[in-house]
Amino acid sequence: MNRRSFLRRALLGGAALSLIPLDLMAAWQKASFTDAGFSQAMQNNFGTTSIPSSDKITITAPAAATNSAMVPVEVSTTLKADQIFLLVEKNLTPLVYKLDLTGRMMPYFNIRIKMKESSAVHAVVRSGQKYYRATVDVAVTAQAC
Amino acid sequence: MSAQVRIVATEVAGVVTAKVIVPHPNESGRRKDELGNLVPAHFISEAKGSLNGTALFEMQLGPSVSKNPFLQFRFKGGKGDTLNVVLLDNKQNSFAGETVVK
Numbered sequence: 001m002n003r004r005s006f007l008r009r010a011l012l013g014g015a016a017l018s019l020i021p022l023d024l025m026a027a028w029q030k031a032s033f034t035d036a037g038f039s040q041a042m043q044n045n046f047g048t049t050s051i052p053s054s055d056k057i058t059i060t061a062p063a064a065a066t067n068s069a070m071v072p073v074e075v076s077t078t079l080k081a082d083q084i085f086l087l088v089e090k091n092l093t094p095l096v097y098k099l100d101l102t103g104r105m106m107p108y109f110n111i112r113i114k115m116k117e118s119s120a121v122h123a124v125v126r127s128g129q130k131y132y133r134a135t136v137d138v139a140v141t142a143q144a145c
Numbered sequence: 146m147s148a149q150v151r152i153v154a155t156e157v158a159g160v161v162t163a164k165v166i167v168p169h170p171n172e173s174g175r176r177k178d179e180l181g182n183l184v185p186a187h188f189i190s191e192a193k194g195s196l197n198g199t200a201l202f203e204m205q206l207g208p209s210v211s212k213n214p215f216l217q218f219r220f221k222g223g224k225g226d227t228l229n230v231v232l233l234d235n236k237q238n239s240f241a242g243e244t245v246v247k
Contacts, residue, residue: 028190028235033207070211091209092175099204104196106160110217114173114209 033095041087041094046131051124054079057134059123065115068140074110075123075134081107083126090119115140150242154228161222161246163194165230166215169240173208189214189240191233196226222246 031044042049060074073096075084084107086096096113107125118139125132154163167189174186188208194201201220214232222228226246233239 028205032205074217088209093173093207093209095207096209097204097206099202101202102200104199104220104222105202106219106221108219110215112211112215114211 029098032098033093035093038087038089038094045085045095045098046124048131051131051133053134054125054132055134057123057125057132059121059134059136061121061136061138063137064139064141066141068115068117070112071115071138071140072110072112073121073138074108075125076106076108077123077125077127077132079107079125079127079132081125081127084109085122085124085126086111086113087122087124088113088115088119089122091116150230150232150240152228152230152242152244154222154244154246156222156224156246159221159223160219161226161228162217162219163228163230163244164215164217165192165242166213167232167240168213169234171208171210171212171214175208186235188235189232190235192216193231194218195229196220196222198227198229201228 034040034044039049056079057077061071065071073086075086082101084099087094088096099109115138120135121138122133122135151166152163154161169189170187171189172184172187176184178184186208188210189206192204192206224246227243228246229243231239231241
């Protein structure tokens with residue numbers, strides 16, 4: 001290998017290497033947090049847009065939120081959950097969070113979220129490789145964002 | 146970014162309720178400032194919790210979370226356990242907090 005081809009290969013290799021870490025670091029799944037609308041978000045996260053609703057999931061949220069920049073949303077379930085998702089149908093980025101639980105965690109999560117406008121709020125729980133859903137409507141009376 | 150993550154964890158009948166508050170602007174990237182310029186996205190995108198060094202939960206968060214994110218969760222544990230929470234924002238800044246369950 002002469003000097004010229006060595007340099008060329010080193011350059012190519014370096015360029016290739018510099019691309020890899022970007023992919024590895026993308027633990028944050030961009031597709032899950034799509035801004036292409038609610039049905040696309042459902043498709044990207046669950047592979048389907050129709051998830052059966054379950055009365056074993058409870059969403060506690062104000063029916064009317066006075067401050068849309070800080071809406072408390074509490075999700076709990078009596079299902080044996082290993083994942084919980086929260087989606088706001090009309091937000092530009094519908095998915096709020098995706099939570100992976102270990103056995104020690106109780107299937108409960110409370111968070112404060114932003115809402116663009118009055119919208120349905122969906123909680124999706126994965127239990128035994130199946131998804132279940134609950135929905136509440138939250139009306140926003142004062143807009144912040 | 147020296148602001149500290151605040152965690153409070155209390156145990157009642159074998160179940161620990163933990164509250165986490167992270168001082169963070171959590172900009173969605175959609176808001177405009179007074180001059181009409183878009184404020185760049187800057188939000189907490191990942192969170193991880195562990196109890197006595199063992200993983201408890203892992204989560205990914207989107208830009209729809211409120212400013213100064215507030216997270217509350219429950220797990221099985223006892224007094225004296227050490228709860229550690231690490232958060233990462235979309236600019237790769239990390240924030241961490243640790244507390245002993247009371």
